[in-house]
Amino acid sequence: MGAVRLHHRGRLRLIGALLVGALFGSGATVFVLGGWGAGSQLPFGALAGDVPTPPVKAPAEFRRLVDAYAILRDGYVDKQAATPDRLIDGAIRGMVSSLDDPYTTYLDPEELKQFEESLSSSFEGIGTEVTMIGGKLTVVSPIKGSPAEKAGIRPNDQILSVNGESLEGLSLQEAVKKIRGPKGTKVVLEIVRSGMSEPITITVVRDTIPLESVHSKLYDVQGVKLGWIEITSFAENTAQRFFEEMKRLDREGARGFVIDVRGNPGGYLEAVTGILEELVPREGILYQVEDRNGERQVYRSKLKGDGRPLVVLIDEGSASASEILAAALKGAGYPVVGTPSFGKGTVQVTRDLTGGGSIKLTVAKWLAPDGTWIHKKGVQPTVAVKQPDYFHLPPLTVEAPLRRDMNDQAVAVLQKMLNALGLPVDRTDGYFDASTEAQVRAFQQQEGLPVTGVVDGATGTRLSERLYQKIKDPANDVQLKKALQVLAQEVRTRAAR
Numbered sequence: 001m002g003a004v005r006l007h008h009r010g011r012l013r014l015i016g017a018l019l020v021g022a023l024f025g026s027g028a029t030v031f032v033l034g035g036w037g038a039g040s041q042l043p044f045g046a047l048a049g050d051v052p053t054p055p056v057k058a059p060a061e062f063r064r065l066v067d068a069y070a071i072l073r074d075g076y077v078d079k080q081a082a083t084p085d086r087l088i089d090g091a092i093r094g095m096v097s098s099l100d101d102p103y104t105t106y107l108d109p110e111e112l113k114q115f116e117e118s119l120s121s122s123f124e125g126i127g128t129e130v131t132m133i134g135g136k137l138t139v140v141s142p143i144k145g146s147p148a149e150k151a152g153i154r155p156n157d158q159i160l161s162v163n164g165e166s167l168e169g170l171s172l173q174e175a176v177k178k179i180r181g182p183k184g185t186k187v188v189l190e191i192v193r194s195g196m197s198e199p200i201t202i203t204v205v206r207d208t209i210p211l212e213s214v215h216s217k218l219y220d221v222q223g224v225k226l227g228w229i230e231i232t233s234f235a236e237n238t239a240q241r242f243f244e245e246m247k248r249l250d251r252e253g254a255r256g257f258v259i260d261v262r263g264n265p266g267g268y269l270e271a272v273t274g275i276l277e278e279l280v281p282r283e284g285i286l287y288q289v290e291d292r293n294g295e296r297q298v299y300r301s302k303l304k305g306d307g308r309p310l311v312v313l314i315d316e317g318s319a320s321a322s323e324i325l326a327a328a329l330k331g332a333g334y335p336v337v338g339t340p341s342f343g344k345g346t347v348q349v350t351r352d353l354t355g356g357g358s359i360k361l362t363v364a365k366w367l368a369p370d371g372t373w374i375h376k377k378g379v380q381p382t383v384a385v386k387q388p389d390y391f392h393l394p395p396l397t398v399e400a401p402l403r404r405d406m407n408d409q410a411v412a413v414l415q416k417m418l419n420a421l422g423l424p425v426d427r428t429d430g431y432f433d434a435s436t437e438a439q440v441r442a443f444q445q446q447e448g449l450p451v452t453g454v455v456d457g458a459t460g461t462r463l464s465e466r467l468y469q470k471i472k473d474p475a476n477d478v479q480l481k482k483a484l485q486v487l488a489q490e491v492r493t494r495a496a497r
Contacts, residue, residue: 065091092359093171101362102132102172103348109356111173124183127209128153129265129319130176136160136192137167137175140342141265141317143209144232150468151204152395153191155263155317155342160199161190181206193394198409200394213238213267216245217474218252221488227254228480234267234321239274256309256491258483259325262338266320269347273299276328281307285369286328289347292363307332309494311487313479314338314379315387324366326379331369335490337383337483345375385482390420391471398460404453406432414455417463418443420470 058066069087076082089108096106127146130137139157142148161167162178170178179187189202215230227249231238246257276286280301290296312334314326319342330336347364367373396413412430418439419425426435437453444451447462455463470476 089357092353092357096359096361097171103344103346104361105172105359107173107350107358107360112352112356112358124206124208125180126151126153126187126204126206130159130172132172132175133158135169137170137172140319140344141263143265144230144263146209147204147207149263151202152393152464152468153189153202153204154193154392154394155315156194158192159189160192163188183207191394193392195392196394196409200409201397201399202395203397211235214241214245216249218249218254219484221484224488224491225253225255226484226487226491227252227257228260228484229257230260231322231325232264234264234269234271236268236271238267238271242275243278256311256487258311258313258480258487259329260313260480260483261318261322261325262313262315262479263317264319264322265317265342266322266344269321269324272321272325276325277302279303279307279310280328280332281305284328284332287324287369288367288371290365290367296367307334309487309490310334311483311490312336313483314341314381315479316340316342316378318342318379320344323374323379327368327372327374330379330382335383335483335486336379336381337385337486338381338479339384339386340378340380341374343374343376343378345373383482383486385479387479388420388476390416390467393417393420393467395464396455396460398455398457402432402455402460404432404434404437408432411436414440414460414463417467421463421466 069091072082072087073084089106092106096104126148127143128148129140129143131140132138137159139148139153139155139159141155142153159167159175159179162175165178167175167178179189181187183206185206187204187206189204190199191202192199211233213231213233213235215232217228219226219228227246229242229245229249231242249257273286278301280286281303282301283304284301286299286301288296288298310329312326312329314322314336315338318326318338323341323344326336326341345365345367346362347366348360349363350358350360352358365373365375368379393413393416396417397410399410402408402411402414407430409430411432412428414432415425415428415430415436418436419428421443423439423442424435425433425439427433440455440459441451441453443449443463444453444459447459447466449459449462474480
């Protein structure tokens with residue numbers, strides 16, 4: 001079944017959460033804040049029957065809706081407000097919101113157009129996927145290398161306001177509209193992060209986000225050559241690119257592979273299925289799909305023989321299609337290293353509406369090979385490994401210079417950054433003491449900045465840049481190190497049989 005696009009009326013597309021890119025200036029699941037979306041095409045046509053074309057004749061229970069429409073259209077005091085399009089849009093949104101499902105949404109014609117435009121090789125935005133959890137706009141994952149990631153946005157961050165405007169009470173689409181914008185413009189986000197006593201402020205400069213979804217590298221672990229393949233999203237050509245990189249690494253002598261889906265918000269189900277069909281050994285189960293009637297379909301691998309030595313890397317930013325991959329390989333007995341994944345176990349499709357717009361609705365659950373539903377729980381790693389605490393530090397926001405004897409949350413962030421960068425201080429409670437001042441001076445000197453002991457905007461920016469570089473250095477990636485160790489041991493064990 002070929003790739004499915006929203007503008008092909010009546011055809012289906014599996015969607016995940018919402019990407020903040022084009023719309024957001026990021027990407028989206030439903031309409032994308034900047035990217036193609038955290039969703040996937042549906043490879044199983046049977047579910048199409050669960051989303052019937054609306055009947056020509058309205059059912060009897062629509063009488064109340066028709067009455068309400070007529071009363072508001074003909075009687076509301078403000079004629080300009082009670083337009084037919086506005087009333088119909090409101091009615092549709094009301095029906096959708098009554099289901100209390102963050103993954104079932106309505107896209108008006110403008111939102112649908114933006115989503116379709118985002119189905120490209122690149123987009124403009126901040127580069128993060130979001131969803132609505134408990135009424136809060138919540139980050140699923142920033143795209144690798146995106147402005148959002150570089151600015152310090154992390155999975156599970158809750159966005160409270162945009163450019164000083166509260167998001168309280170807004171729908172997912174309404175919140176995303178506040179964040180999107182053209183390349184080169186700034187957006188200021190107020191964020192709540194677990195472990196932080198107060199909200200933090202992050203400024204992101206929107207940019208063009210290319211969607212190259214596969215990256216690879218060859219590692220040598222004590223004489224054993226191992227391939228690392230990172231999948232940042234499951235786009236239309238991801239399966240093809242994955243196997244191109246696997247073959248290239250094979251030619252270079254790789255004896256096993258780490259498949260890294262950390263921070264991967266999902267993508268086309270067809271793409272992850274195409275990968276799994278050639279990895280899961282002995283025609284094993286990839287996943288199951290359970291429809292609204294409780295009926296299940298089982299999807300199996302095409303690989304008849306034994307598989308290659310593999311290890312999967314996941315984290316809290318691995319969602320949707322990434323979790324399908326992790327659950328399938330875990331079910332086949334492969335190690336999964338990292339932290340529990342996001343926990344999205346539902347299947348969405350989109351249906352176009354007569355006159356414009358579209359509804360994305362949940363039509364099924366996807367289940368792990370053993371029938372487990374990971375929704376709101378995530379895939380649990382077989383080897384649990386957390387990154388160092390400094391991986392989760394927010395950027396250093398310097399609204400006013402930080403100096404001696406100040407007591408502030410920003411100072412606490414500063415102190416933890418200094419520790420992470422090898423400039424130890426005596427305390428990390430937010431009080432700017434003598435040891436903090438001394439290490440600020442040391443940092444400024446080594447960076448060629450004015451040596452004042454005071455953290456201004458330039459020093460704060462340089463500290464954030466240096467910490468980001470340290471985080472992106474594979475030498476400091478303890479999860480990757482562990483995955484390579486586990487894989488090397490698996491290769492040796494197989495060789496000894």
